[in-house]
Amino acid sequence: MAIVGPTASGKSALALELADELGAEIVSVDSMQVYRGMNIGTAKPSAADQARVAHHLIDVVEPDEHFTVAETQLLGRAAIAAATGPVIIAGGTGLAMRAIVDPLEFPGRDARVRAELETLELPVLQDRLLTIDGAAGETVDLANPRRVIRALEIYAVTGLNPSRRAATAAAQAVREFEAYLPFQAVGLDPGDRLEARVVARFDAMLQAGLLDEVNGLAEQLGRTAAQAVGYKELLPVVAGDHTIEEGRRAAIAATMAVAANQRTYFRRDPRIDWLEWDDDPDARLDRARQELEI
Known part of the structure; x- marks a missing residue:
């Protein structure tokens, strides 16, 4: 089963209570909780919570390392396969959740090819992609250099252009929300109460x-970890370039932007049953039990 929704909606607390009741394990789909030492700012489950219920995809790599969605898929599915009881997937990174339950495919990488592509201007990259696939704009955001580079890299590695990849059975299943691992899902969303919860x-x-955590990690954060909401906005504070209040306001605004994107992503998935919001955690727990028929 899965518990998803925007940040600060109480997903982790609900998952913990349900897991404790069911003797279940939790697979986290939070893209930043994989980094060791990033505890407070990612709302990582405490040591006591992790002792109470087995958690996976927590503290997997150091903050200067890169961790991909493909690795999330591999480790998440392995944890589910090894579990001896129920499993609850919980978190707000929609792509990570879908990577585990749906037949998403992640072609390999080629550092040499990528390095060469990253030296090129966007118009040149666009021309290259459109030369190998005149319809690439239907499946690739041509205004996004990162997306165009990745499409060209995949072509170099696999020989498949974007249109051919989009025509595979797996891609069709992903578009139609046909799961690789059958599951039930509930969504939590506080609605107009979300901002107050975020603050x-x-x-x-x-x-x-x-702030002390960010200061202690500042020299260790790699390119991905340094983009984590809260850390990114407080790094200028520990560097002395911004005030704490400026960092606080920026972090709250960034969190609300992330929440908006999460809402958009999850609301597209027809398999998620959204629970009627209640400020009482016990009432949310009861509604989740009913929806999941526990």
Whole structure:
């Protein structure tokens, strides 16, 4: 089963309670909780919570390492296969969730090819892609250099252009939300109460020592980890370039932007049953039990 929704909606707490009741394990689909040491700012489950319920995809790599969605898929599916009881997938990174339950395919990479492509201007990249696939714009955002480079890299590695990849059976199944691993899913969304929850949670993180955590990790954060919401906005604070209040406001705004994207992503998935919101965590737990027929 899966529990998803925007950040600060109470997914982790609900998953923990259900897992404790069911004797289940939790597979996290939070793209930043995989990094060791990034505890407060990612709302990582505490040591006590992890002792209470087995968690997977937590503290997998160091913050200067790169961790891909393909690795999430591999480790997440392995954890589910090895589990002896129920499994709850919980988190707000929609692509990570779908990578585990749906037949998403992740072609290999070629560092040499990518390095060469990254030296080229976007118009040149676009011309190359359109030369091998005149319809590439139907499946690739041609205004996004990262997407165009990845499409060209995949072509170099596999020989498949975007149109041919989009025509595979797996791609068709992904578009139609046909799962590789059957599951039930519920969604949590506080609606117009979300911003207040985001503000309260971030202020609690600051009180818990988030600024000190960012300061201690500043020299260790790799390219991906440094983009984590909260860390990215507080790095200029620890560098002395911004005030704490400026960093706080920026982090809250960035969190709300992430939440908007999460809502858009998850709401497209017809398999998710959205629970009627209630401020009472016990009421949310009861509604999840009913929806999941527990």
